[in-house]
Amino acid sequence: MAEEESQSEEFEQIDFLRDRHVRFFQRTLQVLPERYASLETTRLTIIFFALSGLDVLDALDVIDRNTMIEWIYSLQVLPTEDQANLSRCGFRGSSHIGIPYSTKGPGVLHPYDSGHVAMTYTGLCSLLILGDDLSRVNKQACMAGLRALQLEDGSFYAVPEGSENDIRFIYCAASICYILDDWSGMDIQKAIEYIRGSLSYDSGFGQGAGRESHGGWTYCAIASLCLMGRLEEALSQRELDGIRRWCIMRQQSGFHGRPNKPVDTCYSFWVGATLELLDVFQYTNFDKNRSFILSTQDRLVGGFAKWPDSHPDPLHAYLGLCGLSLIGEPGLRKVHPALNITQRAFQHAEQLQLTWRDNGGSCSRRH
Amino acid sequence: MHGRVKVKSTAQQEEEKRKEREKKLKIYVAARDACFSKRKEGVWDDGALQITQQLLSSNPDFGTLWNYRREILMHLETVKDEDEVQKIYEAELSFLESCLKVNPKSYGSWHHRGWVSTRLPRPDWARELGLCDRCLNLDDRNFHCWDYRRMVVKKSGVPVDRELAFTDRLIGSNFSNYSSWHYRSTLLPLLHPESPEPLPSPRRPPPRSSPPASPQNHSHRVCEAQLLKEYELVQNAFFTDPNDQSAWFYYRWLLGRAEREEMISCVLVSREEETVTVAFSRPVDPGGLMLLLDGQPQTVEWRSVHPRFKHSPVWICDLPPGTISDVTNEHNLTVHWMERHAHRDCALYTGRTESWCRDSATDQELFRSELSVEKTSVLQSELQSCKQLQELEPLNKWCLLTIILLMRALDPLGYEKETLAHFQTLREVDLMRSAYYSDLCSKFMIENTVLKMEYAEVRVFSISDKKLTTLCHLDQLLLVTHMNLSSNQLQRLPPQFSMLQCLEVLEAENNSIEDLEGVFHLPRLEEVLLKNNKISTLADLRPLASCPKLKRLDLRGNPVSGLEEVEAALTELLPSVVDLLL
Numbered sequence: 001m002a003e004e005e006s007q008s009e010e011f012e013q014i015d016f017l018r019d020r021h022v023r024f025f026q027r028t029l030q031v032l033p034e035r036y037a038s039l040e041t042t043r044l045t046i047i048f049f050a051l052s053g054l055d056v057l058d059a060l061d062v063i064d065r066n067t068m069i070e071w072i073y074s075l076q077v078l079p080t081e082d083q084a085n086l087s088r089c090g091f092r093g094s095s096h097i098g099i100p101y102s103t104k105g106p107g108v109l110h111p112y113d114s115g116h117v118a119m120t121y122t123g124l125c126s127l128l129i130l131g132d133d134l135s136r137v138n139k140q141a142c143m144a145g146l147r148a149l150q151l152e153d154g155s156f157y158a159v160p161e162g163s164e165n166d167i168r169f170i171y172c173a174a175s176i177c178y179i180l181d182d183w184s185g186m187d188i189q190k191a192i193e194y195i196r197g198s199l200s201y202d203s204g205f206g207q208g209a210g211r212e213s214h215g216g217w218t219y220c221a222i223a224s225l226c227l228m229g230r231l232e233e234a235l236s237q238r239e240l241d242g243i244r245r246w247c248i249m250r251q252q253s254g255f256h257g258r259p260n261k262p263v264d265t266c267y268s269f270w271v272g273a274t275l276e277l278l279d280v281f282q283y284t285n286f287d288k289n290r291s292f293i294l295s296t297q298d299r300l301v302g303g304f305a306k307w308p309d310s311h312p313d314p315l316h317a318y319l320g321l322c323g324l325s326l327i328g329e330p331g332l333r334k335v336h337p338a339l340n341i342t343q344r345a346f347q348h349a350e351q352l353q354l355t356w357r358d359n360g361g362s363c364s365r366r367h
Numbered sequence: 368m369h370g371r372v373k374v375k376s377t378a379q380q381e382e383e384k385r386k387e388r389e390k391k392l393k394i395y396v397a398a399r400d401a402c403f404s405k406r407k408e409g410v411w412d413d414g415a416l417q418i419t420q421q422l423l424s425s426n427p428d429f430g431t432l433w434n435y436r437r438e439i440l441m442h443l444e445t446v447k448d449e450d451e452v453q454k455i456y457e458a459e460l461s462f463l464e465s466c467l468k469v470n471p472k473s474y475g476s477w478h479h480r481g482w483v484s485t486r487l488p489r490p491d492w493a494r495e496l497g498l499c500d501r502c503l504n505l506d507d508r509n510f511h512c513w514d515y516r517r518m519v520v521k522k523s524g525v526p527v528d529r530e531l532a533f534t535d536r537l538i539g540s541n542f543s544n545y546s547s548w549h550y551r552s553t554l555l556p557l558l559h560p561e562s563p564e565p566l567p568s569p570r571r572p573p574p575r576s577s578p579p580a581s582p583q584n585h586s587h588r589v590c591e592a593q594l595l596k597e598y599e600l601v602q603n604a605f606f607t608d609p610n611d612q613s614a615w616f617y618y619r620w621l622l623g624r625a626e627r628e629e630m631i632s633c634v635l636v637s638r639e640e641e642t643v644t645v646a647f648s649r650p651v652d653p654g655g656l657m658l659l660l661d662g663q664p665q666t667v668e669w670r671s672v673h674p675r676f677k678h679s680p681v682w683i684c685d686l687p688p689g690t691i692s693d694v695t696n697e698h699n700l701t702v703h704w705m706e707r708h709a710h711r712d713c714a715l716y717t718g719r720t721e722s723w724c725r726d727s728a729t730d731q732e733l734f735r736s737e738l739s740v741e742k743t744s745v746l747q748s749e750l751q752s753c754k755q756l757q758e759l760e761p762l763n764k765w766c767l768l769t770i771i772l773l774m775r776a777l778d779p780l781g782y783e784k785e786t787l788a789h790f791q792t793l794r795e796v797d798l799m800r801s802a803y804y805s806d807l808c809s810k811f812m813i814e815n816t817v818l819k820m821e822y823a824e825v826r827v828f829s830i831s832d833k834k835l836t837t838l839c840h841l842d843q844l845l846l847v848t849h850m851n852l853s854s855n856q857l858q859r860l861p862p863q864f865s866m867l868q869c870l871e872v873l874e875a876e877n878n879s880i881e882d883l884e885g886v887f888h889l890p891r892l893e894e895v896l897l898k899n900n901k902i903s904t905l906a907d908l909r910p911l912a913s914c915p916k917l918k919r920l921d922l923r924g925n926p927v928s929g930l931e932e933v934e935a936a937l938t939e940l941l942p943s944v945v946d947l948l949l
Contacts, residue, residue, distance in 0.1 A: 034388040037395065038426040097431065098403055112406060112431055161434045164478045201552040202616040210517060212510050212549045232650050232678055248803050249612065259545045259612040261508065283803035 090115020268323025
């Protein structure tokens with residue numbers, strides 16, 4: 001009798017609670033608790049997690065798309081009348097600098113306002129998810145802003161004022177170029193050199209040369225090369241096999257990001273998607289992966305945390321869903337492993353690109 | 368968003384916390400607004416430093432504020448004397464230390480500290496190293512700290528051997544320190560380089576677009592004496608804790624060797640088909656290929672073996688009709704690979720209908736895993752050590768994997784039986800990855816079959832009843848005429864299969880094949896035996912229609928053979944087939 005009870009308890013424990021997650025993301029889009037204040041400057045990325053999460057859950061109907069679209073466009077750093085700020089264009093993370101709300105140009109000159117490469121990436125993704133046609137995105141300005149961020153060694157800053165530079169921002173830049181179907185925003189060859197230089201002795205990728213291998217940076221490297229269409233050119237078969245091996249060894253139950261670290265929900269996506277892009281995800285153990293992700297599910301407020309018995313947050317909630325989507329959890333939309341949006345949103349992007357090319361593709365320059 | 372464990376609290380505690388947070392928020396917003404108006408007005412004074420300090424203490428990831436602070440500090444440099452500047456920056460370092468105590472993983476804080484270190488008139492690198500030590504004591508995997516330490520070492524010129532000794536201490540106190548092993552991998556080649564490499568041969572200056580060496584390639588640049596010491600260190604580590612990955616990954620890297628040169632691996636000329644087929648060591652773009660026939664450049668179009676491959680390792684071109692068809696003529700062909708300044712010659716003799724030029728996989732040591740070959744005695748002794756460990760720890764997957772690797776490096780054919788046995792154990796011991804190991808095992812079996820085939824000097828590739836789950840190295844099978852894959856677990860013949868341009872007979876009974884995509888435009892294919900597979904629709908058989916010489920097809924024991932009117936449909940689809948078994 002006791003055994004039966006505990007068995008059904010176990011079944012409850014690993015049950016996927018879709019509705020809770022929908023509400024979790026809805027709340028994320030309304031008000032965030034005080035401890036998120038430090039993330040204000042990157043608010044757009046949190047919006048992206050919520051929107052894409054709702055998309056994966058096929059629950060976008062719970063939000064007001066138009067309001068959301070307008071708000072995202074208000075974050076676009078547009079060129080001023082004299083275009084003096086072109087190299088600072090893109091999307092900002094939120095209104096924290098204090099630029100007056102506006103969804104139209106021309107841009108307002110403010111000495112310390114500029115786009116942030118990760119915000120431009122998540123901003124464009126969010127617009128795609130919401131079904132927008134990107135017609136109000138100033139593509140030329142975005143490209144100019146992107147070019148201003150790339151260094152001699154091929155890596156990117158996040159902002160034109162300067163910041164740390166590494167492989168994360170190469171990924172953001174590659175995604176932006178891919179979405180806008182315009183690779184004039186970056187020197188691909190240099191970026192590939194930086195990526196190759198980041199390959200470590202154990203066949204994982206670090207943030208840059210000489211740095212420790214990590215599941216997140218490995219994702220950035222492989223996904224970037226896939227988006228550029230250069231995976232097999234940039235890496236030999238032996239290197240690719242080594243990378244597959246390093247990644248496949250990251251599974252313990254769920255996945256961890258580095259050897260001898262605890263497993264963490266988000267790596268079910270970062271490493272899982274990398275394995276998918278390398279054609280070997282089917283060799284992982286889906287049951288153990290699923291069990292771990294669901295053990296971090298918050299049964300009360302929804303969302304997922306990085307570890308069991310921890311507070312959920314939008315990033316892990318979103319990536320937990322993506323991890324489940326990769327293993328084919330029923331009821332979840334499929335995620336495009338390189339671009340990190342649903343296949344549905346990806347197809348929307350493809351449609352847009354066809355339209356742009358038919359119309360002469362004014363800024364389209366395919367490599 | 369770092370993991371925060373749940374803690375219960377009373378309603379009163381919650382209310383108090385809420386009030387405190389509101390107060391903090393008000394102060395934060397006021398300070399932020401004051402700060403931005405100051406920056407806008409171009410104010411760079413101590414007051415501005417105060418406000419930014421206040422804000423950054425609670426939010427060190429507010430990048431714009433760090434930038435503002437840097438502007439203020441740079442301005443102060445111009446109006447204060449050196450001693451004052453030194454004091455200001457030292458205060459900055461103290462401030463940063465308090466920030467890092469609160470959040471040791473803030474990109475903003477570490478980046479700023481790096482910047483400050485470069486501005487200090489009299490930097491105290493020992494202090495910086497001390498900070499790193501303390502930080503790593505708390506969390507030896509904090510990569511921000513490791514990256515910062517590397518910068519300090521570089522800027523201050525700490526000798527590499529001191530840093531190597533540092534990793535000695537860390538590893539000595541705790542073998543399970545992946546970051547230390549990683550750091551060691553970057554230091555070792557600097558400290559103990561192998562003798563300088565031979566100069567690049569004159570016919571091969573470094574090409575413009577060659578991928579730069581990654582640290583991966585540097586392992587062979589450590590001299591032997593040091594390598595042997597490293598083997599000992601690593602063995603101590605994995606004998607102490609065989610379940611820790613750190614030492615095993617490092618070990619594998621130590622044993623590794625450079626990637627082989629990229630080259631043209633095979634050129635095949637056929638009089639009957641009037642084609643030249645070229646196989647490369649990696650997928651390439653045909654743009655840089657030039658063909659010379661008897662010294663004359665030919666204008667040809669290179670086509671990939673399958674429409675799916677834009678970058679293929681195998682390319683074919685059609686020669687103008689009649690150019691080489693007369694069997695009484697001898698011809699000399701040369702393929703130039705411009706990008707790599709490489710070329711390959713192939714002579715087509717009178718009386719011969721075809722000719723080829725190929726490096727054998729045996730000579731090229733193509734499959735010698737990735738391990739260093741010169742040091743056979745070393746590899747032998749390493750294998751002995753690992754076998755010893757395996758007796759003590761029979762369920763340890765790292766040990767098994769390493770033994771397999773070493774065996775393949777020493778003698779892939781000689782150790783075949785033992786390798787298969789170890790794979791079986793590995794699949795049981797690391798159940799989670801058993802499908803991956805099956806795949807790896809298939810790959811090694813295929814490699815062994817290629818080696819056996821070359822040894823016997825035949826063009827027959829036979830690998831049946833070996834639990835094969837996947838096909839690979841198909842680019843090595845360009846010359847194969849007969850292939851036997853029967854009684855395995857294959858599900859598909861992928862597009863890469865179309866590289867088997869000389870294939871005449873394919874035996875693949877008793878598999879689970881449902882996909883024949885790769886049986887495409889194989890000009891010499893006559894017999895395809897697919898009894899007891901999973902071909903289920905007519906569409907699955909469509910690729911076969913592109914093989915003009917197909918005469919015999921065995922489809923017994925497939926779902927498709929039970930379909931209505933299948934015989935008539937197949938006669939229409941495959942008119943050349945005269946012997947059809949359903």
